[in-house]
Amino acid sequence: MAVTLADVAARARVSAATVSRVLSGNYPVAESTRTRVLRAVDELEYVVNGPASALAAATSDLVGVLVNDIADPFFGIIAGAVQAEMGAPGGEPGRGGEKLAVICNTGGSPERELNYLTLLQRQRAAAVVLTGGAVEHPDHAAAVATKASRLAASGTRVVLCGRPPIEDATTLTFDNRGGARRLTEHLLTLGHRRIGYVAGPADRTTTRHRLEGHRAALGAAGVNGPDADEERLTVHGLYDRASGYDATLELLRRDRSSTAIVAANDTIALGVCAALRDQGLRIPEDVSVAGFDDLPFSADAVPALTTMRLPLHDAGARAGRLALGREPQPPGGVAMVRAELMARSSTAPPHG
Amino acid sequence: MAVTLADVAARARVSAATVSRVLSGNYPVAESTRTRVLRAVDELEYVVNGPASALAAATSDLVGVLVNDIADPFFGIIAGAVQAEMGAPGGEPGRGGEKLAVICNTGGSPERELNYLTLLQRQRAAAVVLTGGAVEHPDHAAAVATKASRLAASGTRVVLCGRPPIEDATTLTFDNRGGARRLTEHLLTLGHRRIGYVAGPADRTTTRHRLEGHRAALGAAGVNGPDADEERLTVHGLYDRASGYDATLELLRRDRSSTAIVAANDTIALGVCAALRDQGLRIPEDVSVAGFDDLPFSADAVPALTTMRLPLHDAGARAGRLALGREPQPPGGVAMVRAELMARSSTAPPHG
């Protein structure tokens, strides 16, 4: 049906072994036979059979990238950066070295995450990159850890990007706690004392860490305490705009005296802004708003959104290199990626 | 090293063939041996070897999805929808039916597009979905068409989503020309006569079709013609916000009498709005702005963006079903997806 190594060998009047050696390029071959083989490959339009090659060599050129929501630019940017690192020289077909980075969308579902991990294990993937916050259910965490060890044991490199570290994996964590803390400190410095918080889903690590950072800042400033209404000023939702909108309405229903609202990420912040505007409140005159991540649209929002910038592209690229083993492991297998405050016009001192 | 079919067979005291039959589930097996095998699979934590299975069966469970820019929600939404269609019941590992949808980011580069196609051909992918506009260079178009036929010939289903049709592929085209025309008609109906246009890269089909639709509307209204400055009122750029910003500045430099600006897509429109605001122009009082696609952020922009809605999620889902052969081919192998006008507050009648 399709043209095989043997066909190429016949046409080039060499053995299949020689063709294989020419194609993988990791073995000395006489220049004359080499060109002869390459010409035959070309004429026959031969394309390596990946599965067969993977079976024989016990390795594949697949690299899996798991994301929670591919429609969210946060993940799109990271995934795109990882994939860009796989970039082959684009040379002749059949040349080794090209990895196929495949992006798998879990939709935030623990089952699908495990499912994809199994699928990738089945494909004997060269590496797996897990991006974004993890679900904190103990059973699931254990299941993921087990899968990760198993993958690592079978030679698949496991890299985490934006997740808390686990054993047997190289990790790039984001400094969500520290970043959130600095963001809230910015608001406190401006003079805000009553700050609403729109959090993400309660069971995700990212959500918890950002919330902890926020409360740590409040605590250090003595703005929390038993009667600080911390709980009442926090509303949980999803990491999307609609949740931000609804949560803001809920926040306003509970309390209209807040002079600022911190959102768990920029997408939520967009919904917060929309809701405030619909309620006739001005930003930042009546209420300051801050986000997290610094996605591309944040600088263009009206008013421009104050947020914590995470170098998503760089982090993704680095995760990609780590996955390929092209970059040395960070000490202890864990590196922290810092967030940087981008103070823009959606935050200002409170009025009156 | 890893546990194989034979190990499972030994433990379950059956032959390898039986284990294979239990796992693929497409063959009658006695219930008692079935459970025995499943237990052995479980105890041994056996995971099918994908490459070996693909080699023996001459098929794989990979489905490739090519996108121009994964960081752009336009593609993220389509890709996510395709992938969701692959959704396995999530049952026991080893169960057949689960397809691995892998998203490949071409970055709009023709070479990388071809490269990924080769990689997928090498993996003997079950299907390939090409999304978004195509590059119009004749050589490249021919190369893609050739690859597509070859893939189709070797049993890989090829589906196009948002591209002009080619032979050997099932196609879902977007009605870019008609949509663009109706959008400009909307502006003409409001009373606009001088309309700027911020186009995408000149060599893409999407760019050309949308521009043609725009000009067709102008022509039908008698607003174009030799002295209509059509060329002068059109600026090309990339499909991103920064290009929209720059193009708008250029447009204003050339001519400040336009009362409306049409952007080739929503992302560009965002940049257009930002530039207009920075120039002290109000939307829509001074200049109306319209986009295309209706991405999630468009409804939330300030003012809410008038745009043509493309049912990206539905289209992606349908492309996914087509790729799996779960939906009948449209007549002629080509179906057109219509765009719907979403008239919002960024467009209004021109002022005096």
Place this chain on the structure above:
DNA sequence: CTGTTAGCGCATTCAA
């Protein structure tokens, strides 16, 4: 219903 027998296409020993 189940076991036996052959390969699938390639990478790698080992000789030559």
Place this chain on the structure above:
DNA sequence: TTGAATGCGCTAACAG
């Protein structure tokens, strides 16, 4: 520097 032989792990006839 090259060729011949072997097996990777699995599926698909073919028998029984």
